[in-house]
Amino acid sequence: LAEGGLQSPGSCCCLPCRFPRLQVFCRVRPLVDGGLSEHIQLSTNDNKMLALAKTEESHVGRAGDTQKSYNFSFDRVFGPKASQQEVFDEISLLVQSALDGYNVCCFAYGQTGSGKTFTMEGDDTEETMGVIPRAVQQMFKTAKRLEEQGWQFTFTASFVEIYNETLRDLLYTGKANKRPEHEIRKLANNDVTVTNLTYQKVCSEDQVLNLIALAKQNRSTAQTNLNDRSSRSHSVFQLAIEGGNAGRDINCKSTLCLVDLAGSERMLKSQSQGERFKEMTAINSSLSNLGIVITALANKENYIPYRNSKLTYLLQGCLGGNSKTLMFVNISPEPDSFGETLNSLRFASKVSGFLVIKLFVLYCKTGGGGADF
Numbered sequence: 001l002a003e004g005g006l007q008s009p010g011s012c013c014c015l016p017c018r019f020p021r022l023q024v025f026c027r028v029r030p031l032v033d034g035g036l037s038e039h040i041q042l043s044t045n046d047n048k049m050l051a052l053a054k055t056e057e058s059h060v061g062r063a064g065d066t067q068k069s070y071n072f073s074f075d076r077v078f079g080p081k082a083s084q085q086e087v088f089d090e091i092s093l094l095v096q097s098a099l100d101g102y103n104v105c106c107f108a109y110g111q112t113g114s115g116k117t118f119t120m121e122g123d124d125t126e127e128t129m130g131v132i133p134r135a136v137q138q139m140f141k142t143a144k145r146l147e148e149q150g151w152q153f154t155f156t157a158s159f160v161e162i163y164n165e166t167l168r169d170l171l172y173t174g175k176a177n178k179r180p181e182h183e184i185r186k187l188a189n190n191d192v193t194v195t196n197l198t199y200q201k202v203c204s205e206d207q208v209l210n211l212i213a214l215a216k217q218n219r220s221t222a223q224t225n226l227n228d229r230s231s232r233s234h235s236v237f238q239l240a241i242e243g244g245n246a247g248r249d250i251n252c253k254s255t256l257c258l259v260d261l262a263g264s265e266r267m268l269k270s271q272s273q274g275e276r277f278k279e280m281t282a283i284n285s286s287l288s289n290l291g292i293v294i295t296a297l298a299n300k301e302n303y304i305p306y307r308n309s310k311l312t313y314l315l316q317g318c319l320g321g322n323s324k325t326l327m328f329v330n331i332s333p334e335p336d337s338f339g340e341t342l343n344s345l346r347f348a349s350k351v352s353g354f355l356v357i358k359l360f361v362l363y364c365k366t367g368g369g370g371a372d373f
């Protein structure tokens with residue numbers, strides 16, 4: 001599209017080589033006073049590198065202290081000063097490829113309070129709005145432009161929360177005591193659908209912004225002082241796109257999927273007990289299954305365990321086959337988050353590492369050129 005022409009699904013000549021199937025971006029949240037802790041070191045001339053440094057105390061006095069540094073490399077690293085616009089600029093072409101018929105999935109992964117919701121939803125102003133409203137804005141703008149070339153698009157939005165492996169419709173407007181239950185179903189044509197879920201046809205940016213506000217409200221009513229539920233649930237916004245160009249006899253169908261994952265902190269730190277233990281078990285299991293699914297897809301394994309968690313089952317259509325995936329790993333800069341930050345960066349590197357290995361194998365197989373992932 002950037003080159004000015006829409007292609008039928010999968011036939012675009014420029015996008016597949018420009019975007020690998022999986023990209024990982026790291027975003028560092030600013031400290032409350034706006035700065036950055038010393039233990040997170042960003043390179044001034046390489047926006048793909050980040051190091052986490054720690055001084056390990058010596059048992060024989062301060063003179064023997066050692067600096068331990070953990071180096072990471074991602075497709076892009078955003079420092080604490082990166083604006084919402086700068087972040088979106090880096091993913092806008094990927095988002096746009098959903099109009100080309102590619103399924104696109106974008107996750108925010110990280111510990112509670114690391115900036116996942118800020119990245120995905122953001123705040124209400126033009127400057128602070130996040131990936132979801134910006135993506136939708138771009139979709140409608142581009143679809144409008146393409147109307148001049150004979151394209152007609154329909155958009156259908158849904159917004160679902162997964163809490164303790166149970167689905168909840170975030171666009172529900174009925175009585176609280178009449179909330180229906182939901183099941184994920186795979187249809188004969190391989191589409192994944194959710195029973196009793198609100199699928200809302202949308203044709204303007206404002207309509208979607210209203211749905212996002214409704215989802216926020218639905219989420220906060222389920223939350224009590226004792227239960228900061230949004231941190232412990234995944235929220236999945238999906239925009240199903242159907243496009244057609246009667247003059248050229250082309251149709252395409254795809255889904256843009258934007259996911260704010262539950263906080264990734266480990267079980268030990270939160271000293272979980274009772275309900276909290278159940279929540280943490282569900283989160284850890286679905287996040288690790290997400291890693292397993294992404295890895296299995298990158299390795300082109302025959303069996304992909306989508307059904308091991310509600311999250312991957314729901315996202316099945318957006319993760320496999322003709323799809324492009326981007327993961328944000330959001331990290332907190334506070335020194336006491338060091339352990340969780342290291343953990344998040346290791347998870348993200350592991351996920352992206354398989355891509356690097358695969359690219360290297362392809363590179364070797366093709367004699368060092370022409371590998372198109």
Ligand SMILES: Nc1ncnc2c1ncn2[C@@H]1O[C@H](COP(=O)(O)OP(=O)(O)OP(=O)(O)O)[C@@H](O)[C@H]1O
Nearest residue numbers: 029030111112113114115116117118119230231263
């Ligand atoms: N890049 C940023 N610039 C300015 N403020 C930010 C940024 N990232 C996050 N914040 C602020 O930090 C706080 C925590 O961020 P946020 O709620 O997005 O975290 P989270 O990872 O979604 O947490 P949870 O898992 O609880 O949902 C919020 O007040 C948010 O506005």
